[in-house]
Amino acid sequence: MIAASSLSIQTPKQHQEASSPSEAVRHLKERYQAAGQGHLFNYYDELTTEEQKKLVDQLSALNVERVNRIHQKATTCPSPMLSNQAALLAPLPDECFDSVMDASAEKTQEWRTIGLNQISQNKVAVILLAGGQGTRLGSSAPKGCYDISLPSSKSLFQIQAERILKLQEMAQKQPGAVDNVVIPWYVMTSGPTRPATVAYFQENNYFGVSSDNVVFFEQGTLPCLTFDGKIMMESKSQVAVAPDGNGGVYAALRGTGVLANMAERKIEFLNAYCVDNCLVRVADPVFIGYCVQKNADCAAKVVRKNYPTEPVGVVCLRNSAFNVVEYSEINDDVAHAINPKSGQLAFGAGNIVNHFYTLDFLNKVESFEGDLEYHIARKKIKSVDLQTGEVVAPKQVNGMKLELFVFDVFPFTERMAVLEVERREEFSPLKNAPGSGQDCPETSRSHILEQHARFIEAAGGKIVVGEEDAQVDGVPTLELSPLVSYAGEGLAEIVAGKSIKTPIQIHTVEDLKRAVF
Template identity: 80%
Template sequence: MIAASSLAIQTPKPQVSSSSSDISTLRERYQAAGQAHLLTYYDDLSSEEQTQLFDQLHNLNVERVNRIHQKATTCPSPMLNNQSATLAPLPEECFDSTLEASMDKTQEWQTIGLNQIAQNKVAVILLAGGQGTRLGSSAPKGCYDINLPSNKSLFQIQAERIVKLQQLAQQQPGAAANVTIPWYVMTSGPTRPATVAFFQENNYFGLSSQNIVFFEQGTLPCLTFDGKIMMESKSQIAVAPDGNGGVYAALRGTGVLANMAERKIEYLHAYCVDNCLVRVADPVFIGYCVQKNADCGAKVVRKNAPDEPVGVVCLRNSAFNVVEYSEIDVDVAHAVNPKNGQLSYGAGNIANHFYTVDFLNRVESFEGDLEYHIARKKIKSLDFQTGEVIAPKQVNGMKLEMFVFDVFPFTERMAVFEVDRREEFSPLKNAPGTGQDCPETSRRDILQQHVRFIEAAGGKIVIGEDDEQVEGAPTLELSPLVTYSGEGLAAIVAGKSIRTPIKVNSLEELASVVF
């Protein structure tokens, strides 16, 4: 069993020898699989390179790769072929909205969620494998600074929300002696060292290192269009991450699910690192899903317009799914629910999910039925005729990936939860200065939210003469350590004012600056 203090979980790779008989066996296996070309240059390699290639081929389930390729190319995913699919809106019994719910109902959900957290039954999965390349950064995206007054990274903002939520849950009747929300951080191979180092350098942002577990998402070989595995050198297969849907196999294969069992975790919140407004381990969402007895849940936001290019959570062939905007006919996209006047297909997907641990353990039973999606790419690879590595000018191969929502059709009790986009969703996708889903909009959305927190608590914002108000947002930053979602402020700010620009790091500091 893995110790609870594990900082990093790895599956040890078997030590294998590469004797002549072992090589012969390996050649026969790859010949039978139609992938013998991978050993073309084996005899020309140094001993170290031979060992590297042998180990990689020995540990690769080449037969599984062939099966995945065959399924992806001969049985196209419904994501890519919607000709025979029948779409239907979400059933009313599995859908609720914080935009419509009463304050009492929201409070009920929150209390249920806080009680689960207080009993140490809740953990968080962070999908953090991406790099900040589009943002002009070579660091993992979670290290990115969106230029808040505090210069906090995305990782720090999210970590401090966990710290604050643990404090709030600790106040619940019957809370455990030490309320803990374990944080399982999924990196990619390239981002793992920098991610771990960043956490270490920042002293884990106030969290215990014992409760932060790093693990890597899986990879799959890159393939030619006829299914041949590509190589990036004579001694190395070309591989790529298997998509955010690879989290399910990674949880099992790296021992994370076993770690959760040891900690007696029952419920998980999973999200992507690039959403600066994410409510990590959101007790309202968790409480809603627990009350619904859901095994899987999805947070969604209301589409701004019928033609907004976002995936929609709905039914496809009577099963829950995410359907891309491009797959929905214009008339269907504009259909309105006569009961509430909202779009029938308006549940915009934001990759923010709830799971029971039981469901995550069950994924293995239907993993063979999950779809892999083809991404056609320009892939630098070895030319087996010349032995040279070629950087192609045109698309020459494919990467196979799974999406995190591909498990939705297999859920037995799905819950869909609509939240306010302004409060919970501001993705960081694009380069600075692009004006949409970029660092400037992320910064604006956090600062505007903090203004709303103060005003909702009865306070008044006074714009200082030296406040530049970037993107029109008053420069008022409240640390997550001050408030998780606006709670605890009224006693301090009601009937009082606060002048910008200002950043506030504690309730005590807030009390000292209001007037």
């Protein structure tokens, strides 16, 4: 039925056209009516021709039956955490878990060599999850553009690009390396961040990475829904949509042709990570080598929880399958349980969203995609009131967004591996506004500068703190470009037994040679 507010005076010709829509539009209306979403056409007849086309194009591209299935599953499947936790949760099996903190130097070097060899054969690529904006940081730009106030003013994107460049250089020196070692960088944006991200890379000449090896693709969206499953409208001619979560990366990789691009490049192994970890070791050869040696099809890096009730998700077994269990789902007894063999927390593998996949595994995701569990985020969603036709900005939560998380594929892996890494070396998330004191620009900056000081001191160098601007928040102002050292390697031959005075920025190996005394 046409809503009363859409009635208008029409000429006979207009009436004929309105009452005789094209066959395609008629079928589309019938399809949405059958799916219980016919209200999306309530205002169709009062739209301009251009607006009608916009709505029809959007609804034609939308799989409304899939949306209904996702809503049905998300709202009717009981939470697996409602039952007895002790019966549901189990620690990670010993055979799939290792720690760089417990491994010998020889074992770590073995993993690193395996990883570098794979990179040297152009078998490794990285996937950057970069769809977020810096809203909580007080910035409307993509989060990867954010400047954490390092002395060099480098953004997160630039830091990560330089790590890729250094790793390519290191792998090029491996025996039997291909002529031109390349680590392709697949950058997933969201709709709102795509233009700004691409422009930022172009303006900065891709930070020295070849533009041929930076591939941008866009994560998908899902309609916003009322609590009874009705698709909401942002305007009379447009459905209200939201990004489908970082777990949307799997469908996006397939739908945008990225998986085909990877196959064409003969990529075998992928490292996926979030843009907001300033310490992330992109395509870490130790992690790649570990996973290859374990013959894993999917793997995760984790850090040791600082204390039993730390609010981080935990990688463990749930119903005998690998999963990430949110801290809010773990009761006190489970949180404090101790592994008698290691003396560490039994559920202490903190998730840092840094994953490994084989390309074969990513290609298999489509086969079990229908079984993935979407998560409900209840939100205040601005939308059209179907009674009045007015756009309403609600004061109370009025709808839901449905999301997949990137770790939701873990239960479907056949050969999972988990590698524990040292938090202070590999994990410092940028989440909160400046001045908040935790996971914020100030902590990110301090953690990077602290790490660079450790690199120098571990290589046998001494840091001499100068007088003016020589420290930031008590940390020596010594910034070392990833182009000089990826993870502290190659420094000893230059700095051992010598000193460096702060403040100083070291951009090249030559800078470092000139700085020591």
